[in-house]
Amino acid sequence: MEGKQVTHLASNVHMAATSSLLLSSLLALLLLQPSPSTANEGNVLLTGDTLPTNGELSNSKAVFVIQNDCNLVLYNNGKGFASKTYEAGVNCTLSLNDRGQLLIKSSNGTLVWFTPRGPIGKYAAVLRPDGQVGIFGPLLWSTPEVWAMKRVVDPVKFSTAPSDKNLLFSSQLLNEGEKLQTRDYNFMVGKDCELALAKATGNSLLWGSRTKLKGDHCYVRLNYRGQLAVLNDFNNKLWVSGPPKQEGVHVLVLQINGAAAIYGPERWTTAAL
Numbered sequence: 001m002e003g004k005q006v007t008h009l010a011s012n013v014h015m016a017a018t019s020s021l022l023l024s025s026l027l028a029l030l031l032l033q034p035s036p037s038t039a040n041e042g043n044v045l046l047t048g049d050t051l052p053t054n055g056e057l058s059n060s061k062a063v064f065v066i067q068n069d070c071n072l073v074l075y076n077n078g079k080g081f082a083s084k085t086y087e088a089g090v091n092c093t094l095s096l097n098d099r100g101q102l103l104i105k106s107s108n109g110t111l112v113w114f115t116p117r118g119p120i121g122k123y124a125a126v127l128r129p130d131g132q133v134g135i136f137g138p139l140l141w142s143t144p145e146v147w148a149m150k151r152v153v154d155p156v157k158f159s160t161a162p163s164d165k166n167l168l169f170s171s172q173l174l175n176e177g178e179k180l181q182t183r184d185y186n187f188m189v190g191k192d193c194e195l196a197l198a199k200a201t202g203n204s205l206l207w208g209s210r211t212k213l214k215g216d217h218c219y220v221r222l223n224y225r226g227q228l229a230v231l232n233d234f235n236n237k238l239w240v241s242g243p244p245k246q247e248g249v250h251v252l253v254l255q256i257n258g259a260a261a262i263y264g265p266e267r268w269t270t271a272a273l
């Protein structure tokens with residue numbers, strides 16, 4: 001919808017005299033600025049987020065949608081999942097609460113379906129690269145959020161989404177020069193050994209591991225205890241995000257709000273059902 005407005009406005013202004021050309025580009029720039037109103041990572045639902053009726057998570061393998069018949073369905077080439085809540089409510093929405101539960105609610109507020117409860121905290125429901133959905137959490141570590149999330153996720157997807165480049169799972173590495181990416185941010189370990197979170201444009205540094213020049217061919221690994229570490233070529237740990245936690249599969253999400261955050265372990269998944 002925003003895209004349409006921009007085009008409409010741009011074509012109107014372009015028809016006007018050349019004196020307004022500067023104004024036109026200024027307006028276009030302003031309108032094209034990333035705005036919180038399009039807060040949809042495409043493959044992640046965080047605690048506090050709500051998918052509206054017909055809203056979905058999607059990637060190249062699968063679509064996870066809260067349908068207008070109130071059924072929550074994972075379409076994944078025969079390896080799917082359904083909540084079997086067909087017509088159990090009207091205009092149902094899907095949200096993730098601070099107990100790590102996915103909740104289907106009918107528009108009259110009735111709770112229709114929910115997943116098991118975990119300890120209080122922030123969670124992430126992730127459409128994994130293999131096309132299954134997993135609930136990870138609670139939050140173990142995060143860089144500061146750059147802006148506050150909007151609570152209702154816009155069902156309109158980005159043209160560039162979806163990709164899995166915003167996720168790093170336990171046992172996965174980011175080698176020198178490799179990066180996680182979301183719409184506006186990059187998270188990468190450079191040739192200088194610094195793990196840095198930066199704006200995708202302008203390269204302004206938002207957070208760094210302070211391991212600059214402390215090693216050669218440095219890399220980053222997330223382990224099964226929820227620890228993210230920067231290691232050098234001799235596999236020596238130069239920086240670690242925090243103490244070891246419960247063993248299990250964890251995930252680091254580079255969020256649309258500019259935070260890199262570790263959630264885990266995985267507590268529920270469509271794959272197990």
Ligand SMILES: *[C@@H]1O[C@H](CO)[C@@H](O)[C@H](O)[C@H]1NC(C)=O
Pocket residue numbers: 088089090106108109110
């Ligand atoms: C809400 O809607 C559901 C399904 O339509 C219905 O079974 C339930 O009785 C309603 N609850 C209230 C409080 O209106």
Ligand SMILES: *[C@@H]1O[C@H](CO)[C@@H](O)[C@H](O)[C@H]1NC(C)=O
Pocket residue numbers: 090091107
């Ligand atoms: C459900 O959504 C439709 C379409 O937005 C709307 O026309 C209808 O009134 C809604 N029904 C309820 C019970 O909220």
